[in-house]
Amino acid sequence: MSRKISMKTAINEALDLEMRRDPTVIVMGEDIVGGTGANGEDDAWGGVLGVTKGLYAKHGDRLMDTPLSESAYIGAAVGAAACGLRPVAELMFMDFMGVCFDQIFNQAAKFRYMFGGKAQTPVVIRGMVGAGFRAAAQHSQMLTPLFTHIPGLKVVCPSNAYDAKGLLIQSIRDNDPVIFCEHKNLYGLECDVPAESYAIPFGEANILRDGDDVTIVSYGLTVHRALEAATALAKDRIEAEVIDLRTLSPIDWDTIIESVERTGRLVVVDEAHPRCNLATDIAAFVGQNAFGALKAGAQMVTGPHTPVPFSPSLEDLYVPSAEAIAAAVRRTLSPTGSRSHGIAA
Amino acid sequence: MSENPFPLSKDDLLKAYRTMRTIRDFEERLHIDFAKGDIPGFVHLYAGEEACATGIMMHLNDNDRIASTHRGHGHCIAKGVDVHAMMAEIYGRSTGACRGKGGSMHIADLSKGMMGANGILGAGAPLICGAALAAKVRGDRGVGITFVGDGASNQGTFLESLNLAAVWNLPVVFVVENNGYAESTAMEWAVSCDSYVDRATGFGMPGVTVDGTDLFAVHEAAGEIIRRARDGGGPALLECNMVRFYGHFEGDAQTYRAKGEVEALRASRDCLVMLAERVVEAGVVARDELHRIDREVADLIEDAVRAAKAAPLPAPSELLTDVYVSY
Numbered sequence: 001m002s003r004k005i006s007m008k009t010a011i012n013e014a015l016d017l018e019m020r021r022d023p024t025v026i027v028m029g030e031d032i033v034g035g036t037g038a039n040g041e042d043d044a045w046g047g048v049l050g051v052t053k054g055l056y057a058k059h060g061d062r063l064m065d066t067p068l069s070e071s072a073y074i075g076a077a078v079g080a081a082a083c084g085l086r087p088v089a090e091l092m093f094m095d096f097m098g099v100c101f102d103q104i105f106n107q108a109a110k111f112r113y114m115f116g117g118k119a120q121t122p123v124v125i126r127g128m129v130g131a132g133f134r135a136a137a138q139h140s141q142m143l144t145p146l147f148t149h150i151p152g153l154k155v156v157c158p159s160n161a162y163d164a165k166g167l168l169i170q171s172i173r174d175n176d177p178v179i180f181c182e183h184k185n186l187y188g189l190e191c192d193v194p195a196e197s198y199a200i201p202f203g204e205a206n207i208l209r210d211g212d213d214v215t216i217v218s219y220g221l222t223v224h225r226a227l228e229a230a231t232a233l234a235k236d237r238i239e240a241e242v243i244d245l246r247t248l249s250p251i252d253w254d255t256i257i258e259s260v261e262r263t264g265r266l267v268v269v270d271e272a273h274p275r276c277n278l279a280t281d282i283a284a285f286v287g288q289n290a291f292g293a294l295k296a297g298a299q300m301v302t303g304p305h306t307p308v309p310f311s312p313s314l315e316d317l318y319v320p321s322a323e324a325i326a327a328a329v330r331r332t333l334s335p336t337g338s339r340s341h342g343i344a345a
Numbered sequence: 346m347s348e349n350p351f352p353l354s355k356d357d358l359l360k361a362y363r364t365m366r367t368i369r370d371f372e373e374r375l376h377i378d379f380a381k382g383d384i385p386g387f388v389h390l391y392a393g394e395e396a397c398a399t400g401i402m403m404h405l406n407d408n409d410r411i412a413s414t415h416r417g418h419g420h421c422i423a424k425g426v427d428v429h430a431m432m433a434e435i436y437g438r439s440t441g442a443c444r445g446k447g448g449s450m451h452i453a454d455l456s457k458g459m460m461g462a463n464g465i466l467g468a469g470a471p472l473i474c475g476a477a478l479a480a481k482v483r484g485d486r487g488v489g490i491t492f493v494g495d496g497a498s499n500q501g502t503f504l505e506s507l508n509l510a511a512v513w514n515l516p517v518v519f520v521v522e523n524n525g526y527a528e529s530t531a532m533e534w535a536v537s538c539d540s541y542v543d544r545a546t547g548f549g550m551p552g553v554t555v556d557g558t559d560l561f562a563v564h565e566a567a568g569e570i571i572r573r574a575r576d577g578g579g580p581a582l583l584e585c586n587m588v589r590f591y592g593h594f595e596g597d598a599q600t601y602r603a604k605g606e607v608e609a610l611r612a613s614r615d616c617l618v619m620l621a622e623r624v625v626e627a628g629v630v631a632r633d634e635l636h637r638i639d640r641e642v643a644d645l646i647e648d649a650v651r652a653a654k655a656a657p658l659p660a661p662s663e664l665l666t667d668v669y670v671s672y
Contacts, residue, residue: 026482062482066510072505075471076478079489083410083479084462100501106465107472115453115461116444116669152668222561250669 001195008187010161010244011126014168015052015088017197019059022086025172027052028064028073029090036065048092049128049187070345071098074104074125078177081123082111085303086172091127093139094181097146108177109152124171126180130221130271131155131308131319140308140315142220142271147179148248154202155248157181159223161191163246166200173199183221203250207259211239214329215259217282218269219245221319222301226269228322233329240267240329248278256282257290264295265332269320274302299328347628351561358624361403361560363638365617367428368419368645372591375418375435378650379595385437388449391419393590396616397522398423401490401583408477408609410458412469414522415450417462420492426454432649438656445659446667458487467493467500470519474506474573477515485669488516488574495536496520496527498544507548510580517580518570519545522557524589529601538555545582557585558616561623588614 026323032052034045046053056063066073077089109121131140147155158164215227223244230240268279279300301320372392402423413420434441453461474489480487482492510517545552553564570581592599624630
């Protein structure tokens with residue numbers, strides 16, 4: 001049975017279904033229940049934006065509020081994973097990774113390799129990413145390139161409710177540490193989602209729109225901007241293929257290369273800062289492996305190399321717009337040779 | 346033989362002596378072979394501190410987890426990790442505990458409950474909270490022990506973990522191995538409180554300070570707080586005051602130590618000598634019995650070194666295994 005639900009509800013459902021299926025799944029984080037030890041309602045919050053609301057009533061103590069101690073509880077999730085549980089730890093805002101990154105990149109990510117294949121660390125760290133929520137510089141970043149850089153981590157960033165549910169279920173079942181990035185401006189977005197459980201394999205990009213003139217690759221919120229751009233371009237008979245990566249590590253190189261070999265043009269859209277991000281990564285990979293197919297230089301559309309500004313008037317300029325993406329596509333069609341860094345503003 | 350005045354059986358005394366002797370000889374041999382240039386990388390030796398690891402680990406089984414430090418060889422041996430596999434790992438061989446991919450600072454054997462030495466100071470404390478949480482969720486009465494030095498006791502991870510363990514009432518024992526030096530910096534200068542017991546009290550848990558060179562003192566104090574944790578009584582902190590016979594790392598000239606300091610410590614506070622003297626003087630163990638253990642351990646270490654040197658290096662293909670590789 002399929003019905004329209006939001007990405008927030010889809011994530012809640014995935015957690016519920018996996019907790020029912022597997023008693024080793026536990027969920028922890030700051031205020032994921034809410035009100036622990038206080039005198040008011042049980043399950044007061046269900047996470048700061050209510051993503052885990054209602055799970056406490058179904059699963060009780062397997063949902064654990066934590067002190068505000070990211071290093072301690074993220075590390076505890078990692079340690080519990082190394083000892084046979086499948087913890088899902090909510091980091092609330094991925095920007096808080098700076099507080100606890102050692103437990104992720106020096107501990108969780110390395111155990112399997114560093115211990116000679118004799119350890120596994122099936123932990124999921126999930127949290128919010130992205131700008132556009134008026135949350136300012138320390139609650140708005142798209143830090144996906146940092147995570148993608150680290151061997152041993154898997155990195156997921158869904159663009160819709162259907163993918164969020166299937167990818168979170170896959171993340172919980174995966175035996176490696178997974179960084180699950182939820183764009184906060186997509187929580188309310190609804191689409192058809194089956195009520196039953198299903199897993200979406202990692203490393204399989206989704207072609208959301210077919211086209212023969214140009215390939216647009218993106219993930220997360222900017223997938224929707226890319227689709228808007230493609231709709232606008234179609235009025236001028238420019239047909240863009242839009243690829244949603246869904247997982248950044250592993251990444252589906254084959255789908256990208258096959259598409260570029262057909263279209264001959266590439267635009268990569270990444271909400272992250274412009275240096276050493278998914279856009280530079282993909283542009284370089286295509287340049288190395290499909291150079292002969294390219295009819296124009298790859299274009300990159302990214303956030304600027306600045307912190308995320310607070311003022312709505314500035315923040316709206318920060319995230320790559322459909323107009324900026326469409327302009328980048330047009331540059332691939334009539335290359336002027338002029339230098340462009342393709343940032344949103 | 347006289348009546349045994351100790352709280353440990355003669356068998357346990359001999360086992361403890363064998364463990365301590367194995368750690369000592371393992372480390373002394375590494376000291377020599379490192380100086381010869383036989384061993385790659387960083388090596389941090391536990392010599393002088395053997396009574397601490399041994400006295401604590403005597404209370405644990407394979408189901409109990411420990412998280413160790415960069416100075417982890419002693420913890421590994423006391424927790425039952427195979428000495429041959431350890432030596433081979435330190436030599437970077439394919440027969441090593443981590444198949445040559447971890448090295449001295451990352452020896453682990455999860456089947457023995459040894460969750461890894463750790464190159465990041467204080468990083469084991471959150472991990473052991475997770476191990477203890479897993480034991481609590483399973484209800485298997487397992488406990489978790491994390492070791493930190495006096496230096497790493499200042500890490501936020503350690504202090505956060507004290508709070509988390511207290512709040513979640515986890516079966517964890519935090520062991521501060523106080524050897525007086527954070528690398529080269531004096532504990533008296535770098536640690537703001539006078540006693541670790543004060544820190545424990547601040548986090549709402551009991552704290553105990555013992556002479557970490559006295560096997561019996563460590564064994565008794567550890568036994569009590571481990572039993573308490575196992576029975577659901579919650580976390581505790583154990584400070585073991587001990588001595589480091591070598592530098593922070595091999596190659597450390599130790600110019601920060603007073604002249605004659607190490608020689609004086611070896612003469613007056615050698616935990617292995619003190620244990621041997623006590624049990625022999627009490628007439629519980631004959632000196633010959635200890636000498637037999639000494640010879641057996643010497644043979645074991647010799648064989649471990651021989652086997653490690655003869656073992657194959659990891660195959661080149663090993664570079665890309667045991668991790669998801671996307672390029």
